[in-house]
Amino acid sequence: MxxxxxxxxxxxxxxxxxxxxxxxxxxxxxxxxxxxxxxxxxxxRSAAFWSETYGGPDIQPLTTASGPFLHAGGHLSPLGSLHIGRAEDEAAIEALLATFAGSDVMLHRVDPAAFVPGLRADWTLAVHEPSSAYIDVxxxxxxxxxxxxxxxxxxxxxxxxxxxxxxxxxxxxxxxxxxxxxxxxxxxxxxxxxxxxxxxxxxxxxLQAYRRTMAQVRTDPGAPSDLPHVADVAGRFYFKPEPGGRIWLTPHDEIPTAPCDAAPEEIDVALAIDRFERVVDWRVDAVERRWAGLRTFAxxxxxxxxxxxxxxxxxxxxxxxxxxxxxxxxxxxxxxxxxxxxxxxxxxxxxxxxxxxxxxx
Missing domain, CATH: 3.50.50.60 (FAD/NAD(P)-binding domain)
Known part of the structure; x- marks a missing residue:
């Protein structure tokens, strides 16, 4: 029965x-x-970080309310997030600060060069989000x-x-x-x-599924252990440190796709590396792993x-x-x-x- x-x-x-x-x-x-x-x-296939600004103000209450549980369960580890931009991104930086001005999310304007060694000179703007953390997914x-x-x-x-x-x-x-x-x-x-x-x-x-590409790369120099999660305020990339001096990076792509077992495209991995090397003067020595996942939106x-x-x-x-x-x-x-x-x-x-x-x- x-x-x-x-x-x-x-x-x-x-x-x-x-x-x-x-x-x-x-x-x-x-x-x-x-x-x-x-x-x-x-x-x-998650990139495994917790950020109260990620998803915008309609998502922030759910993220913030999840924080105490995730902390108590030992699922979060310190990371911090740095939203960076160039001179032409000033409006985006101000919009980020204004969006969360009435919330409990801590955001501070900082000098990005103090957080990212080898940062190229044109990346002069940054907002630091200290509460951002790794998630043990x-x-x-x-x-x-x-x-x-x-x-x-x-x-x-x-x-x-x-x-x-x-x-x-x-x-x-x-x-x-x-x-x-x-x-x-x-x-x-x-x-x-x-x-x-x-x-x-x-x-x-x-509902629409989108492919997001990720790559793990080995760089010279290796990523410092205290590097924060680094995101382009204009939404063109982000990268974060991983154990052993590795970097996880993405071109922040959203490629519409039918539901499937997503796989990375070489052009998207190359785009991620190109955008990364336009931010720092580090050299990508090897792509050690690449993958893609699906993110689905209403x-x-x-x-x-x-x-x-x-x-x-x-x-x-x-x-x-x-x-x-x-x-x-x-x-x-x-x-x-x-x-x-x-x-x-x-x-x-x-x-x-x-x-x-x-x-x-």
Whole structure:
């Protein structure tokens, strides 16, 4: 006999796993993962940093609210972020400071040459964000899965959703791993979220996946251990130090793509190196590793948390873009309150879930 769950979550990346960890103590949960490994796509390819300015002012409350949990769990390590620019980027620097002037985010204008040895002379502007930190993504994801399992959640791999139908107050879910039943169906399928919606008979919301390229390079000189995360205020690159004097860098590309197992293009790796060498006088000796991941956005680039207005038993947990890791703890609490119909957790009580509701579409 097929087990009937309270909640079936499609997707075991960070979004689905963190939501399962919060919901499983209160409901019977199954997590259906299409791949044979958890977090294979966006979660496993994250650049792994936490920045309160990343994603803009509509994302900052979720990031900031996630901070205490991430610190308490030992998932953050000091890093700091430096937003740099040239003379023509003065307006962008001022806009960054103005955007977060009324928030608790600490930002200070500084001399970038004091933070980045070998910085080329035309990079004269900078804003320092000292709170920015490394995230141990693997540990956070594994912790979420373990907490959900300890609370009784079942995780099924190789369970790509084929179809789902809703009748008589429950979903009948057909997957590559077999059939399941649940009262509520949660769409946490990342780049495949619109595909999952369509297979469940729910109107897609126009989510778009984008490819982001990353490369690990060895440089001469090697990156100093106290180098911060360095981001172009105009959004053309960022790079950050890694153990052994290595650098992770990206051309900050967003290439529209269908949901897929993303792979880097040589031209994008070359573009990343070119932009990096225009910032510092270091030489890139070798590209040791290159990869690409998918980041998926709604049309307005805000995440989507909430019940579909046309199919009330279908819950969206999608569109986290590039900030899904750093917002995961708060987003899971916010989404869980909406999903279970409970009072919001104190950590997110000041955040209006309405701004992320699918009803805006």
């Amino acid at each position: 097929t087990t009937t769950y309270d909640v079936a979550i499609v997707g075991a990346g960070m979004a689905g796993a963190s939501l399962a960890a919060v919901v499983a103590p209160h409901a019977r949960v199954v997590v259906l993962e299409a791949e044979d490994a958890f977090g294979y796509h966006a979660t496993g 693997a540990a956070l994801h594994a912790w979420s899965i373990a907490m959900a399992r300890n609370a009784g959640a079942d995780f099924i791999t190789g369970a790509a959703l084929i179809a789902a139908t809703h009748a008589d107050g429950r979903w009948t879910i057909d997957t590559a791993a077999g059939g399941y039943r649940a009262r509520l169906l949660v769409n946490a399928a990342g780049a495949w979220s619109d595909v999952v919606a369509a297979r469940a008979g729910v109107r897609p919301l126009g 049309p307005d680039r805000l995440p989507i948390y909430g019940f579909d207005p046309r199919v009330p038993a279908f819950f969206w947990c999608a569109g986290q873009g590039g900030f899904g890791i750093q917002t995961a703890p708060a987003a899971a609490l916010l989404a869980a309150g909406e999903l279970l119909g409970t009072a919001p957790d104190p950590a997110v009580a000041a955040i209006d879930p309405g701004r992320y509701s699918p009803r805006r579409f």
